[in-house]
Amino acid sequence: MFNLLELLKDVSIDFTRKDFSIVVIGLGKMGLLHSTILNLLCRGSVRYIIDRSKLIRVGGRLLIKNVRFLDSIERLINLRERVDAVFVTTPTQTHFYIAKRLLEAGFENIFIEKPPVQNLEQFNDLLDLSKRSNVMIGFQKRFALPLRHAKLLLSEGVLGDLRSIYASIKSGDIVEPNKTFKHLGRGALLDLGVHVLDLLCWLLDEKPEVEWARYRIIYSGVDDHFEAVLNTGNVKIIFETTWSDPLYRMPETYIEVKGSRGELKVSEDYLKIRIYEHGKSVNGSESLLYAPYYYQGFPPVLVANHEYTIEDMHFLSVIEHKIKPITSLETCKCAMILLEELYRKASRG
Amino acid sequence: MVKELLLGDNPFIGVSHLAQEKAREIQRELLIERKVEVLNAAIDAGAVGFTFTVHPANLELLNYVKRYQSNILNKLSFYILVPYVAGYVREATRTGMPGLIKKLIKRMLATSLSKDGLLSMMMPTPVNIVKLFLDSELKEYMKILPRNNVKAVLLHETLTELIVAFNIPEIVRALVKHFRRKNIGFGLETRNVLRTMEFLMENDLKVDYVMTPLNPLGYQMTPSKEDAERAIVKLSTWGIKVIAINILASGAVGSMDEVISYLKQFRDYIYAVAVGTSKPQRAIAVFALLRNLIT
Numbered sequence: 001m002f003n004l005l006e007l008l009k010d011v012s013i014d015f016t017r018k019d020f021s022i023v024v025i026g027l028g029k030m031g032l033l034h035s036t037i038l039n040l041l042c043r044g045s046v047r048y049i050i051d052r053s054k055l056i057r058v059g060g061r062l063l064i065k066n067v068r069f070l071d072s073i074e075r076l077i078n079l080r081e082r083v084d085a086v087f088v089t090t091p092t093q094t095h096f097y098i099a100k101r102l103l104e105a106g107f108e109n110i111f112i113e114k115p116p117v118q119n120l121e122q123f124n125d126l127l128d129l130s131k132r133s134n135v136m137i138g139f140q141k142r143f144a145l146p147l148r149h150a151k152l153l154l155s156e157g158v159l160g161d162l163r164s165i166y167a168s169i170k171s172g173d174i175v176e177p178n179k180t181f182k183h184l185g186r187g188a189l190l191d192l193g194v195h196v197l198d199l200l201c202w203l204l205d206e207k208p209e210v211e212w213a214r215y216r217i218i219y220s221g222v223d224d225h226f227e228a229v230l231n232t233g234n235v236k237i238i239f240e241t242t243w244s245d246p247l248y249r250m251p252e253t254y255i256e257v258k259g260s261r262g263e264l265k266v267s268e269d270y271l272k273i274r275i276y277e278h279g280k281s282v283n284g285s286e287s288l289l290y291a292p293y294y295y296q297g298f299p300p301v302l303v304a305n306h307e308y309t310i311e312d313m314h315f316l317s318v319i320e321h322k323i324k325p326i327t328s329l330e331t332c333k334c335a336m337i338l339l340e341e342l343y344r345k346a347s348r349g
Numbered sequence: 350m351v352k353e354l355l356l357g358d359n360p361f362i363g364v365s366h367l368a369q370e371k372a373r374e375i376q377r378e379l380l381i382e383r384k385v386e387v388l389n390a391a392i393d394a395g396a397v398g399f400t401f402t403v404h405p406a407n408l409e410l411l412n413y414v415k416r417y418q419s420n421i422l423n424k425l426s427f428y429i430l431v432p433y434v435a436g437y438v439r440e441a442t443r444t445g446m447p448g449l450i451k452k453l454i455k456r457m458l459a460t461s462l463s464k465d466g467l468l469s470m471m472m473p474t475p476v477n478i479v480k481l482f483l484d485s486e487l488k489e490y491m492k493i494l495p496r497n498n499v500k501a502v503l504l505h506e507t508l509t510e511l512i513v514a515f516n517i518p519e520i521v522r523a524l525v526k527h528f529r530r531k532n533i534g535f536g537l538e539t540r541n542v543l544r545t546m547e548f549l550m551e552n553d554l555k556v557d558y559v560m561t562p563l564n565p566l567g568y569q570m571t572p573s574k575e576d577a578e579r580a581i582v583k584l585s586t587w588g589i590k591v592i593a594i595n596i597l598a599s600g601a602v603g604s605m606d607e608v609i610s611y612l613k614q615f616r617d618y619i620y621a622v623a624v625g626t627s628k629p630q631r632a633i634a635v636f637a638l639l640r641n642l643i644t
Contacts, residue, residue, distance in 0.1 A: 029441040032511060039514035040544055046515075055450065063475045064515045091445065173442040180444060243442075249363050249435060292568040292601035300572030302540040303510050 015300075015316055020045040021082050025073065025098060026090030027051045027060065030113050030138070033304055034087050037312045040301040048083075050076060073098060077105045084319050085109040092191070093184055096122040103129040109319050113138040115194045116332060118184060120340040127329050136315050136325035137332045139198045141253055143314065144307040145294035146271040150255065150264055151203055153273065159259025161234070162204075168240040169196045171251035175244055178220045186343065187222030189215070192251060193241030194339055198327075199255065200230070200237065201334035208232045208338065213346035218244050228342055268305065351616050351642040355428060356391040356632070357594065357625030358401035361410065379627050381413050385421070388414070390629035392424050394636030395643075398500065400428035400560075400592070400623050403486045404436070411493045422493070426500040428558070428592065428623075430538055431486045434507040457481045476523045483524070501534035501558050503592075509537040513544050518552035525556055534558055536592070540569050546580040550587070559584050562595035563619070565602055565611040569595055582618050590620035597624065605638045616642050 022038055022045050024031050035046045050070045051057055057069040070076055086107050088098050096117045102110050116137045117123050126135065141147055153159070169192050181187050201207055213228035224244040230237040256265045262275040274286040299309040318325045361384050388399065401407045414421050441449045487502065512520055528535040536558025539545040545559065563581060567574025585591050593612065602608050612622065622639055626632050
């Protein structure tokens with residue numbers, strides 16, 4: 001467990017004793033999730049909520065007495081009060097403009113939900129603007145302990161020379177006609193697949209090259225299903241993402257890695273590893289570790305999945321220790337370049 | 350002393366806290382007839398209640414049971430978890446929050462034709478809207494279930510944690526009153542039991558039930574296994590009935606003996622134990638062992 005968490009400098013901080021002042025912009029499902037976790041970790045840490053919807057602001061004010069509801073970032077800037085961090089949990093198309101304004105106004109610690117922005121151009125602009133701030137991206141899969149375990153095993157070369165990878169993330173979110181995403185011009189790859197692109201860059205420590213890519217439009221007018229073949233030298237990577245598979249109740253990541261000395265299968269829920277003997281798979285050489293193995297009495301708060309709490313704990317420790325976040329803009333650039341290349345090379349299938 | 354053994358519904362609705370992959374496999378194979386077999390096996394082996402989420406698959410199951418084996422409904426008490434949050438999360442992804450709110454308002458307007466509903470719509474305070482929302486979620490189930498057998502309505506953990514995180518006691522207070530007027534207990538499901546306990550005590554709020562994980566691994570017990578155990582004891586001592594869930598740590602605990610001997614330490618503090626399974630034989634085996642907690 002310790003090894004899996006050591007990168008998360010001081011997640012053992014007693015957050016209950018800290019006095020954070022946090023702003024959440026956008027009280028949709030991710031805004032509610034982060035606010036809940038933050039307030040459970042550290043009572044009263046969410047001090048301001050900014051939402052454009054009057055309904056949410058009025059309802060929020062009636063229900064929640066210890067939070068100030070504002071209608072715009074400008075009001076927050078004009079308040080000139082201490083703000084330790086801002087969470088941007090609005091729809092994707094607004095991330096760039098909000099983050100840009102926050103950076104220009106000098107906010108030091110900014111968390112942006114994934115996908116950080118719509119395209120690489122916006123991403124590079126943010127990167128240029130963020131030299132004096134800490135921007136963390138909500139790629140929470142990197143905080144799931146089975147996936148961190150897989151990273152550790154791969155870094156230590158346990159599987160030998162890597163041969164092939166299958167990587168997917170699927171959900172059943174869009175299974176009927178939907179117009180919400182059409183104006184974005186991008187669909188499942190941007191919204192969901194980007195998690196796996198980030199994981200691939202992180203697990204392999206390099207950006208894979210795109211061999212070919214193809215997408216299908218089913219319900220949303222944009223890519224509902226996206227598949228591609230990538231490679232890094234000798235490693236062939238098959239990648240697939242969809243948000244239109246009704247069998248998936250929740251989004252699920254699955255990565256299968258085969259090497260010269262063994263293979264592993266990993267998701268948010270488990271890690272399965274098999275080590276070969278004399279280059280061959282044999283019975284009894286397999287270990288299977290489920291989530292209950294990884295999360296025993298940790299993390300100290302549980303809302304939705306464990307990785308969200310670990311992610312938020314990491315961001316709070318970033319603020320506390322003035323360190324760079326694991327999912328900083330710099331470390332997420334690989335995923336954004338890959339995303340752009342995939343959209344550029346993809347043909348409609 | 351443990352008073353009730355409850356059958357849980359997770360395998361019936363495709364939920365596994367061990368692995369979603371596993372849950373999908375089970376759900377594909379789990380026909381409605383098989384679910385009824387599990388219900389019957391659990392009853393034969395000592396289960397006296399069924400705790401379930403307001404998920405469409407459960408509505409289908411209960412409708413089926415009412416039609417073909419209505420005697421089952423009279424043999425069980427019911428602990429209903431509201432709302433089915435995963436469904437709303439998906440809806441929010443599809444339409445955004447405004448779309449979700451519009452859909453909820455439509456549904457609530459349909460429900461508001463009742464006396465309670467009309468009163469709530471005339472005074473649309475956030476608390477009244479929450480009451481109306483939960484009533485609308487429960488409406489179809491209340492038509493099926495014998496009224497006297499509905500022991501409690503439990504607020505889904507996601508809403509509980511939100512209420513605790515933002516310290517909104519007014520909602521809990523109003524819901525306790527609302528359901529007690531209907532002779533139904535009200536409870537909170539939580540995976541943050543220490544914080545929930547503190548919230549209840551600090552606000553001097555007494556709900557009827559708290560449903561929370563309790564297992565030898567400390568899985569889903571926060572902020573730590575020991576703190577969660579202490580919170581459970583304290584809640585029980587304070588007069589709140591504790592329902593232990595996820596006792597098998599999603600199947601990760603080595604043996605049932607280990608589970609039983611662990612739970613025995615808390616038998617004076619637990620009111621009920623819930624466990625889910627997709628296999629009739631497993632239901633018989635598990636509930637037979639759990640009976641050791643009662644005797």
